[in-house]
Amino acid sequence: MPSPRWLLFVVVLIVLTGCGRGGGAAARGARRSASRSMERAFANLRRDAARDRLLPAKALTRPRSVFRYTSPAQAAREAKVGIPARSHFTSRAGPGRPLSGSAAQKRYGLPRIPLVRERITLPAGQPVRAGRAIGGSPGIGELTSPKPLPPGAVRGSVRLKKGK
Numbered sequence: 001m002p003s004p005r006w007l008l009f010v011v012v013l014i015v016l017t018g019c020g021r022g023g024g025a026a027a028r029g030a031r032r033s034a035s036r037s038m039e040r041a042f043a044n045l046r047r048d049a050a051r052d053r054l055l056p057a058k059a060l061t062r063p064r065s066v067f068r069y070t071s072p073a074q075a076a077r078e079a080k081v082g083i084p085a086r087s088h089f090t091s092r093a094g095p096g097r098p099l100s101g102s103a104a105q106k107r108y109g110l111p112r113i114p115l116v117r118e119r120i121t122l123p124a125g126q127p128v129r130a131g132r133a134i135g136g137s138p139g140i141g142e143l144t145s146p147k148p149l150p151p152g153a154v155r156g157s158v159r160l161k162k163g164k
Contacts (some may be wrong), residue, residue, distance in 0.1 A: 005087055006078060019140060023050060044089045044134050045108055047131070047134050050135045051131060052093070052129060054131040055130070055131050055144075056148070057127035057145075058095075058127065058129075058130075059125050059126065059127050060124055060126050060127075060128060061124060063095040063123055064120075064121070065092070065119065066120050066121075067090040067091060067093045067117050067118065067120070068083070068090070068117070068120060069105075069114035069117055069160075070114055070115075070116055071116065072114070072116050072159075074116075074117055075118055076158045079154045079157070081151060082149050082150045083148060083153060083154070084148050085145060085147055085148045086144055086145070087144065088108075088122055088143070088146065089120060090116060090141075090142060091130065091141035093119055098158050098160055100162065101114050101115055101161065101162045101163050104160065106136070107134045107136055107140055109133045109134055110136075115159065115162070116159060116160060117157065117158045118153045118154055118156070119156050119158075120153050120154055120155065122145070127145060127147055129143065129145070131149040
């Protein structure tokens with residue numbers, strides 16, 4: 001689902017370029033470009049959901065620390081009530097400075113620029129599906145879990161820089 005900020009950008013672009021009154025070649029090109037990028041985002045989400053259904057879930061033999069990139073509102077909600085089933089995580093969490101929001105979006109193929117990185121501990125026995133991040137950088141993996149996680153799984157969160 002495209003973010004409200006992206007849709008506002010498209011509307012402003014249409015108004016400024018005169019697309020509503022017939023517009024010119026530049027306006028038509030801008031409109032096509034915006035619709036193509038939204039189509040790609042939806043296609044990636046559909047492919048990701050279809051792939052997740054086909055992957056087998058395996059129980060973790062020991063606890064694993066992972067990251068989850070999300071919005072501040074979603075992070076606050078997950079810290080209180082837990083993480084819902086079928087949520088996406090990075091394959092592992094390592095030390096170091098967090099990626100910027102735009103770098104995380106490119107690396108993991110996220111539909112929106114995340115503003116928060118959560119550190120999550122997946123407990124031993126938690127079923128997970130391991131796969132590649134569709135729409136992300138080559139060779140980057142991700143995990144999904146068919147079961148929800150309790151609020152205690154969220155170990156902390158860090159605000160991200162937006163990036164370019």
